[in-house]
Amino acid sequence: DAGVIQSPRHEVTEMGQEVTLRCKPISGHNSLFWYRQTMMRGLELLIYFNNNVPIDDSGMPEDRFSAKMPNASFSTLKIQPSEPRDSAVYFCASSSRVSTDTQYFGPGTRLTVL
Protein backbone atom coordinates (compact mmCIF):
# COMPACT_ATOMS: atom_id res chain seq x y z
CA ASP A 1 0.00 0.00 0.00
CA ALA A 2 1.38 3.41 -0.95
CA GLY A 3 -0.06 5.17 2.08
CA VAL A 4 -1.57 8.64 1.98
CA ILE A 5 -0.02 10.69 -0.80
CA GLN A 6 0.26 14.47 -0.66
CA SER A 7 1.56 16.95 -3.18
CA PRO A 8 3.46 19.11 -3.35
CA ARG A 9 5.81 18.31 -0.46
CA HIS A 10 7.03 21.89 -0.33
CA GLU A 11 5.42 25.06 -1.61
CA VAL A 12 6.82 28.56 -1.50
CA THR A 13 4.57 31.30 -2.76
CA GLU A 14 4.02 35.00 -2.45
CA MET A 15 1.26 36.66 -0.49
CA GLY A 16 -1.91 36.95 -2.52
CA GLN A 17 -1.29 33.90 -4.67
CA GLU A 18 -3.60 30.90 -4.82
CA VAL A 19 -2.30 27.68 -3.31
CA THR A 20 -3.74 24.22 -3.95
CA LEU A 21 -2.72 21.25 -1.86
CA ARG A 22 -3.59 17.74 -2.99
CA CYS A 23 -4.24 14.47 -1.20
CA LYS A 24 -4.84 10.89 -2.24
CA PRO A 25 -6.12 8.80 0.70
CA ILE A 26 -5.45 5.12 1.20
CA SER A 27 -7.64 3.05 -1.11
CA GLY A 28 -10.76 1.83 0.67
CA HIS A 29 -10.65 4.45 3.42
CA ASN A 30 -13.88 6.39 3.76
CA SER A 31 -12.81 9.27 6.03
CA LEU A 32 -10.39 12.04 5.13
CA PHE A 33 -9.02 14.78 7.36
CA TRP A 34 -7.08 17.97 6.65
CA TYR A 35 -4.89 19.30 9.46
CA ARG A 36 -2.60 22.30 9.88
CA GLN A 37 0.40 22.19 12.22
CA THR A 38 2.28 25.19 13.57
CA MET A 39 4.45 25.72 16.62
CA MET A 40 2.00 28.27 17.98
CA ARG A 41 -1.26 26.36 17.52
CA GLY A 42 -0.19 22.72 17.34
CA LEU A 43 -2.11 20.25 15.19
CA GLU A 44 -5.49 21.67 14.21
CA LEU A 45 -8.28 19.88 12.36
CA LEU A 46 -9.41 22.03 9.44
CA ILE A 47 -12.06 19.85 7.81
CA TYR A 48 -13.27 16.26 7.88
CA PHE A 49 -14.92 14.30 5.07
CA ASN A 50 -16.85 11.07 5.43
CA ASN A 51 -17.76 9.22 2.22
CA ASN A 52 -16.68 12.32 0.25
CA VAL A 53 -19.12 14.55 2.15
CA PRO A 54 -17.82 17.38 4.38
CA ILE A 55 -18.90 16.57 7.93
CA ASP A 56 -17.28 19.35 9.92
CA ASP A 57 -15.47 22.41 8.60
CA SER A 58 -15.57 24.48 11.77
CA GLY A 59 -11.77 24.46 11.84
CA MET A 60 -11.42 26.20 8.49
CA PRO A 61 -9.92 29.58 9.46
CA GLU A 62 -11.88 31.78 7.11
CA ASP A 63 -13.41 32.07 3.67
CA ARG A 64 -9.99 32.10 2.06
CA PHE A 65 -9.81 28.36 2.74
CA SER A 66 -11.86 25.81 0.83
CA ALA A 67 -11.70 22.04 0.50
CA LYS A 68 -13.24 19.58 -1.92
CA MET A 69 -13.43 15.83 -2.27
CA PRO A 70 -14.84 15.09 -5.74
CA ASN A 71 -14.32 11.35 -5.36
CA ALA A 72 -13.08 8.76 -2.89
CA SER A 73 -9.50 8.95 -4.09
CA PHE A 74 -8.80 12.67 -4.25
CA SER A 75 -9.14 15.81 -2.17
CA THR A 76 -7.86 19.37 -2.45
CA LEU A 77 -7.34 22.17 0.03
CA LYS A 78 -7.22 25.60 -1.56
CA ILE A 79 -6.11 28.91 -0.07
CA GLN A 80 -7.00 32.02 -2.03
CA PRO A 81 -5.54 34.53 -1.46
CA SER A 82 -2.68 33.22 0.65
CA GLU A 83 -1.20 35.22 3.53
CA PRO A 84 2.08 34.86 5.47
CA ARG A 85 0.18 33.61 8.53
CA ASP A 86 -0.93 30.59 6.48
CA SER A 87 2.65 29.30 6.56
CA ALA A 88 2.50 25.87 8.21
CA VAL A 89 2.70 22.16 7.52
CA TYR A 90 -0.57 20.83 6.14
CA PHE A 91 -1.32 17.16 6.71
CA CYS A 92 -3.92 14.98 5.11
CA ALA A 93 -4.99 11.80 6.91
CA SER A 94 -7.42 9.00 6.18
CA SER A 95 -9.11 6.27 8.16
CA SER A 96 -11.27 3.28 7.39
CA ARG A 97 -14.82 2.45 8.44
CA VAL A 98 -13.54 -0.55 10.38
CA SER A 99 -10.89 1.34 12.32
CA THR A 100 -12.10 4.91 12.47
CA ASP A 101 -9.77 5.97 15.26
CA THR A 102 -6.61 4.91 13.45
CA GLN A 103 -5.67 7.79 11.23
CA TYR A 104 -2.94 7.37 8.62
CA PHE A 105 -1.17 10.63 7.90
CA GLY A 106 0.46 11.70 4.67
CA PRO A 107 3.97 13.18 4.67
CA GLY A 108 2.59 16.72 4.74
CA THR A 109 3.03 19.82 2.62
CA ARG A 110 5.28 22.51 4.04
CA LEU A 111 3.81 25.82 2.90
CA THR A 112 5.74 29.07 3.08
CA VAL A 113 3.96 32.28 2.13
CA LEU A 114 6.33 35.22 1.68
Place this chain on the structure above:
Amino acid sequence: GQSLEQPSEVTAVEGAIVQINCTYQTSGFYGLSWYQQHDGGAPTFLSYNALDGLEETGRFSSFLSRSDSYGYLLLQELQMKDSASYFCAVRDRTGGSYIPTFGRGTSLIVHP
Protein backbone atom coordinates in the same frame (compact mmCIF):
# COMPACT_ATOMS: atom_id res chain seq x y z
CA GLY B 1 -15.96 21.61 23.03
CA GLN B 2 -12.93 19.69 24.16
CA SER B 3 -9.47 20.28 25.60
CA LEU B 4 -6.53 18.02 26.32
CA GLU B 5 -3.65 18.59 28.71
CA GLN B 6 -0.30 16.86 28.47
CA PRO B 7 3.19 17.86 29.66
CA SER B 8 5.20 19.84 27.15
CA GLU B 9 8.43 17.94 27.70
CA VAL B 10 9.70 14.78 29.37
CA THR B 11 13.31 13.61 29.57
CA ALA B 12 14.62 10.13 30.38
CA VAL B 13 17.64 7.90 29.85
CA GLU B 14 18.01 4.91 27.59
CA GLY B 15 16.57 1.74 29.06
CA ALA B 16 14.29 3.58 31.46
CA ILE B 17 10.49 3.67 31.65
CA VAL B 18 8.57 6.88 31.04
CA GLN B 19 4.90 7.75 31.41
CA ILE B 20 3.22 10.56 29.47
CA ASN B 21 -0.07 11.66 30.97
CA CYS B 22 -3.08 13.13 29.24
CA THR B 23 -6.20 14.59 30.80
CA TYR B 24 -9.16 15.61 28.73
CA GLN B 25 -12.41 17.51 28.90
CA THR B 26 -15.02 16.65 26.30
CA SER B 27 -18.73 16.97 25.86
CA GLY B 28 -19.14 13.43 24.55
CA PHE B 29 -16.14 11.13 24.90
CA TYR B 30 -15.63 8.26 22.50
CA GLY B 31 -11.99 7.15 22.77
CA LEU B 32 -8.37 8.20 23.40
CA SER B 33 -5.61 7.71 20.83
CA TRP B 34 -1.86 8.22 20.91
CA TYR B 35 0.39 9.28 18.04
CA GLN B 36 4.15 9.63 17.65
CA GLN B 37 5.79 12.28 15.51
CA HIS B 38 9.51 12.56 14.79
CA ASP B 39 10.96 15.93 13.82
CA GLY B 40 10.12 16.68 10.20
CA GLY B 41 7.85 13.66 9.95
CA ALA B 42 4.16 12.90 10.05
CA PRO B 43 2.20 11.65 13.06
CA THR B 44 1.95 7.88 13.20
CA PHE B 45 -0.67 5.95 15.14
CA LEU B 46 0.47 4.13 18.29
CA SER B 47 -2.59 2.99 20.22
CA TYR B 48 -6.27 3.50 20.99
CA ASN B 49 -8.35 3.00 24.14
CA ALA B 50 -12.12 3.07 24.14
CA LEU B 51 -12.59 1.18 27.39
CA ASP B 52 -10.95 1.48 30.80
CA GLY B 53 -7.75 -0.42 31.29
CA LEU B 54 -4.36 -1.08 29.80
CA GLU B 55 -3.61 -1.89 26.16
CA GLU B 56 -0.15 -3.29 25.49
CA THR B 57 1.68 -3.23 22.17
CA GLY B 58 5.27 -4.29 22.51
CA ARG B 59 7.29 -1.73 24.47
CA PHE B 60 4.40 0.73 24.42
CA SER B 61 1.27 0.54 26.57
CA SER B 62 -1.67 2.90 26.88
CA PHE B 63 -4.08 3.25 29.78
CA LEU B 64 -7.48 4.88 30.08
CA SER B 65 -9.70 5.79 33.01
CA ARG B 66 -12.97 7.21 31.71
CA SER B 67 -14.21 8.12 35.18
CA ASP B 68 -11.10 10.26 35.75
CA SER B 69 -10.95 11.61 32.16
CA TYR B 70 -7.34 10.52 32.19
CA GLY B 71 -5.00 8.37 30.20
CA TYR B 72 -1.31 7.73 29.81
CA LEU B 73 1.21 6.31 27.40
CA LEU B 74 3.89 4.11 28.95
CA LEU B 75 7.13 3.56 27.10
CA GLN B 76 9.44 0.83 28.39
CA GLU B 77 13.05 -0.01 27.61
CA LEU B 78 13.53 3.43 26.12
CA GLN B 79 15.69 3.71 23.02
CA MET B 80 17.25 6.79 21.46
CA LYS B 81 14.88 6.43 18.50
CA ASP B 82 11.95 7.02 20.87
CA SER B 83 12.94 10.70 21.06
CA ALA B 84 9.92 12.32 19.39
CA SER B 85 6.73 14.18 20.14
CA TYR B 86 3.78 12.21 21.47
CA PHE B 87 0.22 13.40 21.03
CA CYS B 88 -2.93 12.26 22.75
CA ALA B 89 -6.14 12.71 20.78
CA VAL B 90 -9.82 12.31 21.51
CA ARG B 91 -12.74 11.81 19.23
CA ASP B 92 -15.52 13.95 20.62
CA ARG B 93 -19.12 13.64 19.60
CA THR B 94 -20.18 17.00 18.20
CA GLY B 95 -23.43 17.50 16.32
CA GLY B 96 -23.82 13.83 15.46
CA SER B 97 -20.26 13.30 14.30
CA TYR B 98 -17.09 12.28 16.07
CA ILE B 99 -14.49 15.00 15.61
CA PRO B 100 -10.81 14.31 16.40
CA THR B 101 -8.85 16.80 18.52
CA PHE B 102 -5.15 16.55 19.32
CA GLY B 103 -3.28 17.71 22.40
CA ARG B 104 -0.31 20.08 22.05
CA GLY B 105 2.10 17.18 22.27
CA THR B 106 4.83 16.03 24.67
CA SER B 107 8.42 16.23 23.51
CA LEU B 108 10.28 13.15 24.78
CA ILE B 109 14.04 13.47 24.95
CA VAL B 110 15.95 10.25 25.54
CA HIS B 111 19.54 10.63 26.75
CA PRO B 112 22.23 7.97 26.42
